[in-house]
Amino acid sequence: MLVNTFRALHTTSTPLLLANVWDVPSAKISQKNGFKAIGTSSAALAATLGYEDGEELPFSELLFMIDKIASAVSIPLTVDIEAGYSDVPEKTFEHIRSLVKLGVVGINIEDSKVLDGERALINADKFTCFLSEIKDHLNKTNIDVFINVRIDTFLLNVKNTIAETKNRITQYQAAGADGIFIPCITNDTDIKAAVSHTHLPVNVMCMPELTNFTDLTDLGVSRISMGNFIHQQQLQNFENILIDIKATDSFSTLF
Known part of the structure; x- marks a missing residue:
C-alpha cells in the first residue's frame, strides 16, 4: 500500500524532500525528476483557481483537482x-475519507484558521479534541492515512514560541x-x-533562513516541504518573460 511506503519515507537516514505541487503538470514533473512523494500547497492550488488561501477554495473544487x-x-x-474545512470533526473526517478514496495517503491539517482575512491560532485544547475525534472516526472505519499536524506558532510569531510549540506537540x-509540521521554524536550536x-x-x-539539508538531517528533521515558494517563483519568471517580450519586441527570450 502507498500509505505504508509514505510512512516509511519518514524513517530513512535522510529527510523526505517533499515536492509541493498545484496541478497535474507540476505533479508529473516532480515524479519525472525522482521525487519520492508530493504534497499539494493550499496557497498555490487556491491561487491557480483564482482564490485566496484560507479555505476560500471550495472543497468540491479541491477534490476535482x-x-x-x-x-x-x-x-x-x-x-x-x-484547518479541515469544517469545525465539525465528523465533517472533516468525511472530507478526509473522500480524499483517501481518490488515492491520497496523507493530509496536512493546521491549528490556525483565517477569519475575516486574519489568521489566528485555535485554542490548543479545542484543536486537540477536534483532532482526537477525527482520529477516532478514522480508526473505527479502518482508514489508514498519515496525519501531519501543522503547528502555526512560529508562522504567527506567538509569545514564548518554543514553549507553546512543545505544548502543542505533546497534545x-x-x-x-x-x-x-512547524512552518517558519528556522533556528537550529529551536x-x-x-x-x-x-x-x-x-x-x-x-x-x-533555513539551513541546508545536511544540517537538517543532523538536527533530526524527517521531512522538508517547499510550501508555495516554487509556485511564486514560477509566476515571477512568467512575468519577467512577458516584460522581456514587450521590451525587446521579439520572442528571443523564449529561445
Whole structure:
C-alpha cells in the first residue's frame, strides 16, 4: 500500500524532500525528476483557481483537482486541507475519507484558521479534541492515512514560541498525530528542541533562513516541504518573460 511506503519515507537516514505541487503538470514533473512523494500547497492550488488561501477554495473544487493529480502520478500524494474545512470533526473526517478514496495517503491539517482575512491560532485544547475525534472516526472505519499536524506558532510569531510549540506537540501527539509540521521554524536550536520533544517525524518548510539539508538531517528533521515558494517563483519568471517580450519586441527570450 502507498500509505505504508509514505510512512516509511519518514524513517530513512535522510529527510523526505517533499515536492509541493498545484496541478497535474507540476505533479508529473516532480515524479519525472525522482521525487519520492508530493504534497499539494493550499496557497498555490487556491491561487491557480483564482482564490485566496484560507479555505476560500471550495472543497468540491479541491477534490476535482486532487482527482486529476492523483490519477496522473504513481507516487504517494498528501493533501493540505488547511484547518479541515469544517469545525465539525465528523465533517472533516468525511472530507478526509473522500480524499483517501481518490488515492491520497496523507493530509496536512493546521491549528490556525483565517477569519475575516486574519489568521489566528485555535485554542490548543479545542484543536486537540477536534483532532482526537477525527482520529477516532478514522480508526473505527479502518482508514489508514498519515496525519501531519501543522503547528502555526512560529508562522504567527506567538509569545514564548518554543514553549507553546512543545505544548502543542505533546497534545497533538497524544491525540493521534502521525507527524508534526512547524512552518517558519528556522533556528537550529529551536528545530533541535522540537525534534527532541517528540517521537513523531518533524517537518520543516523552505524559508530564506533555513539551513541546508545536511544540517537538517543532523538536527533530526524527517521531512522538508517547499510550501508555495516554487509556485511564486514560477509566476515571477512568467512575468519577467512577458516584460522581456514587450521590451525587446521579439520572442528571443523564449529561445
